[in-house]
Amino acid sequence: MSDVYFIERDPYAPIRHCYPVSKVLYEAKSEYQDILVFESPxxxxxxxxxxxxxxxxKFExxxxxxMAHVPLCAHPNPETVLIIGGGDGGVLREVLKHPEVKRAVLVDIDKEVIETSKKFFPTLAVAFEDERTEILCEDGFAYMQRHKNEFDVIIxxxxxxVGIASSLTTEQFFKYVYEALKDDGIYVGQTESIYYHLEIVRKIQHELKKVFPVVDLYTAVIPGYAGYWWTISVGSKKYQVREPLRELKAPTKLYSADMHKHAFLPQSFYKKLL
Ligand code: AG3
Incomplete structure (x- = not known):
């Protein structure tokens, strides 16, 4: 095992997550952020x-x-999907497993993240060339302001x-998201750990409730993120999202209809905390 460790710099987490590093493969400074790729045994x-x-x-x-299958399977016909961020292509890959999706727009502010993924993470970047994909490099907040009544699902x-992504959890942003969704659209966004970032989760849920009639929260355990239960917040204009409406026929490693419901199960616990 390597003696060199990468120690994460998450200012809000009360502990420091780290990975052993066997080789640094790439280091760069884009216009927006520091980018690092390393190999961990x-x-x-x-x-x-x-x-x-x-x-x-291993666990992406x-x-x-x-992030992808819960909102898409909770929607009866997700034809048009918008991904804000996600420049690595992982969410896009999953979204395009749904044959219902006719158009998937990915808006990431940082072109360098997309290029880095193409080079180092070909198994995530698989869907960039799909003919249903449109890629735009611009600020998600600005993009959202210009689009109305267009998307079935926004992820x-x-x-x-914090930093460049902080505008994406404000009430104003959620208002734009609401308007960019069709009448029965669903929003989801990654909103940190219920244990280690509770204040952030609370605040985001509060902002969402000002805008959406249905607000919910589910979790997945992601070994690569410190904080055990990682939250994904939901804002929906019409549908409840706790049970899938459709079955996904494409292969997945963990997601299933049962796991979908399971992700919402600890609601009484979430409620107590939030
Ligand atoms: N985006 C969210 C990562 C958040 C990790 N945060 C943390 N560990 N404090 C992941 C992008 C994957 N497509």
Whole structure:
């Protein structure tokens, strides 16, 4: 085992998550953030943005499956999907497993993340060339303001809500999301650990409740993120999202109809905390 460790720089987490490093593969400063790719003996390659691990190759499927399939399977016909962030392509790969999806738009502010993924993470970047995919490099907040009544599902796969991503969890942003969704649209966004970032989760749920009639929360355990139960917040205009409406026929590693329901099960516990 390596003696060199990458120690995460998450200012809100009360502990420090770390990975053993066998080799640093890439280090760069984009216009927006520091980018680092390293190899970890048991986890494969890891992508780090501004000192925070975004995923490792071994467990990335858990986060990406739960971010994509819960909202898509809770929607009766998700034809048009918007992903904000997610420049690595992991959420996009999962979204395009749904044959119902006719158009998937990915808006990431940082072109360098997309390029890094193409180079180092081909198993995530598989869907960039799909003919249903449109990729735009611009600020998600600005993009959202210009689009009305267009999307069935919006997925915000951002970095932690500090720095460049902080505008993506404000009431104003959620108002734009609401307007960009069709009448029965569903929003989900990654919103940190229920244990280690409770204040952040609370605040985001509060902002969402000002805008959406149905607000919910589910969790997935992601070994690469410190905090055990990682939350994904939901804002829905019409549908309840706790049970899938449709079955996903494409293969997944962890997501299933049972796991979908399971992700919402600890509601009484969440409620007590929030
Ligand atoms: N984006 C969210 C990663 C958040 C990790 N935060 C943390 N460990 N404090 C992941 C991008 C994957 N497509």
């Amino acid at each position: 048991k986890f494969g390659k890891v992508l780090v943005l501004d000192g925070v691990a975004q995923f490792d190759e 499927f858990i986060y990406h499956e739960f 915000v796969d951002s970095t932690d809500p």
